Amino acid sequence: MLVFSVGNxxxxxxxxxxxxxxxxxxSFRTVNNIKGISTCIYFPNQGLWDGVSxxxxxxxxxxxxxxxxxxxxxxLFTAVLLLKLxxxxxxHLDDSLHEFLPYYPNIDSNITIRQLLNHTSGLYDVSTTxxxxxSMLTNPNRVFTAAELMTWTQAPLATxxxxxxxxxxxxxxxxxxxxxxxxxSYHELIRNELLDPLHLDSTxxxxxxxxxxxxxxPWQGGMDFSSTPRISINSxxxxxxxxxxxxxxxxxxxxxxxxxxxxxxxxFNELTTFVGSGNxxxxxxxxxxxxxxxxxxxxxxxxxxxxxxxxxxxxxxIISVLINQLPPKAYxxxxxxxxxxxxxVGVHENEFPNHASTVYxxxxxxxxHIDIPYETIRDLKVYGLNGQLILSTxxxxxxxxxxxxxxxxxxxxxxxxxxxxKLLKD
Numbered sequence: 001m002l003v004f005s006v007g008n009x010x011x012x013x014x015x016x017x018x019x020x021x022x023x024x025x026x027s028f029r030t031v032n033n034i035k036g037i038s039t040c041i042y043f044p045n046q047g048l049w050d051g052v053s054x055x056x057x058x059x060x061x062x063x064x065x066x067x068x069x070x071x072x073x074x075x076l077f078t079a080v081l082l083l084k085l086x087x088x089x090x091x092h093l094d095d096s097l098h099e100f101l102p103y104y105p106n107i108d109s110n111i112t113i114r115q116l117l118n119h120t121s122g123l124y125d126v127s128t129t130x131x132x133x134x135s136m137l138t139n140p141n142r143v144f145t146a147a148e149l150m151t152w153t154q155a156p157l158a159t160x161x162x163x164x165x166x167x168x169x170x171x172x173x174x175x176x177x178x179x180x181x182x183x184x185s186y187h188e189l190i191r192n193e194l195l196d197p198l199h200l201d202s203t204x205x206x207x208x209x210x211x212x213x214x215x216x217x218p219w220q221g222g223m224d225f226s227s228t229p230r231i232s233i234n235s236x237x238x239x240x241x242x243x244x245x246x247x248x249x250x251x252x253x254x255x256x257x258x259x260x261x262x263x264x265x266x267x268f269n270e271l272t273t274f275v276g277s278g279n280x281x282x283x284x285x286x287x288x289x290x291x292x293x294x295x296x297x298x299x300x301x302x303x304x305x306x307x308x309x310x311x312x313x314x315x316x317x318i319i320s321v322l323i324n325q326l327p328p329k330a331y332x333x334x335x336x337x338x339x340x341x342x343x344x345v346g347v348h349e350n351e352f353p354n355h356a357s358t359v360y361x362x363x364x365x366x367x368x369h370i371d372i373p374y375e376t377i378r379d380l381k382v383y384g385l386n387g388q389l390i391l392s393t394x395x396x397x398x399x400x401x402x403x404x405x406x407x408x409x410x411x412x413x414x415x416x417x418x419x420x421x422k423l424l425k426d
Contacts, residue, residue: 013049014409016383020418024340025053028333035219035325036062037333040247041341042255042318050248056216056324057224067202067213067244068322069234070307071299074205074243077190078171079117079283080257081178083267084193091181093117093270097173100180104150107169111160113177116170117282118275122158125167127236129154133302136236140229143207144236146172164276168240175239186239198256203245206234215244216324220304233302241301250309250320258295258311258318290339300328308334317341340420359410363424366401368410370421375414382423383409400425
């Protein structure tokens with residue numbers, strides 16, 4: 001039996017499910033020629049599953065305790081920090097830049113904090129400035145400041161509030177406002193307001209904080225970039241992309257924000273008010289993935305790491321995928337794991353006939369029917385919570401009358417692959 005915890009909560013993960021998830025990430029890594037993957041999945045009322053695959057470099061395997069650069073997944077930390085400061089009346093989302101910051105060319109001082117956080121400021125993205133990557137590599141040990149980067153901005157793309165455009169400049173400015181409003185540094189605020197209260201001990205802002213934890217070698221274009229210092233890259237990314245974390249702590253972070261009441265009701269409503277062509281809230285976006293309404297964010301940073309976070313709004317499943325390689329593949333893998341995980345949890349199975357694949361009745365007192373429209377079941381297995389095989393058949397109707405009451409997992413193999421269901425017998 002595999003036992004994991006979320007805070008003080010412990011629950012059991014079916015080892016058959018765990019094996020299937022592990023095979024999925026191993027296969028994905030092989031097919032896509034990926035160096036290393038670290039994943040974590042939170043199953044409500046069941047617990048956590050950690051999975052790793054591949055290597056940091058040479059014969060050094062990926063381990064779940066390793067910290068990856070999370071890139072733009074840093075933005076949710078910045079957004080939540082601003083919301084916490086608003087809760088404490090240190091600022092308001094409708095406040096304008098000129099109330100906190102000096103004037104910068106090409107930056108409208110009337111832009112509001114909310115417009116920064118939901119990417120409707122219309123500002124030019126400083127990270128797209130011609131020569132930006134070369135500037136990071138000319139002196140990789142140089143520490144860039146956000147104020148310095150603001151002088152690189154070019155003409156705005158739109159009038160504030162009239163268009164949506166993903167822009168790293170927005171989140172650099174947001175952190176500068178947080179510093180101005182409090183008199184504290186951004187990394188101190190993140191540590192004091194978010195990381196320490198939530199016991200995220202393996203999560204940190206690089207350059208400004210030190211960590212003894214191992215960082216897997218970053219790869220890009222088939223090259224190992226571990227010998228290139230990341231000071232310039234990560235200091236320039238700062239509040240828009242400079243943080244590191246583990247797959248498990250990213251799940252813990254999402255759990256606290258989405259389900260843990262860390263934000264008050266008004267702040268959470270602000271966070272999840274999605275606007276523009278990017279369906280963007282504050283530090284997260286909304287999309288339909290594999291039929292599930294998901295709140296998510298991706299992240300990548302040069303040299304390179306690729307990360308993806310997903311929260312299924314219906315099931316409460318949380319997916320974290322960290323990869324030590326570019327081009328980015330984390331979003332693709334997270335989507336696959338989300339599809340597999342929602343089938344395992346089986347939230348829809350008792351909604352017959354509205355859901356395409358159905359097990360009914362559920363709960364059942366013995367007789368069970370499986371319906372997978374347009375597909376023929378070739379093999380069907382029923383497993384107990386301990387992973388023991390209870391029944392093997394090729395029939396879509398079967399009898400569990402002699403089985404003990406409790407929870408069971410059903411694996412139905414068809415020509416398109418495996419379909420998973422959760423069944424309660426009472």
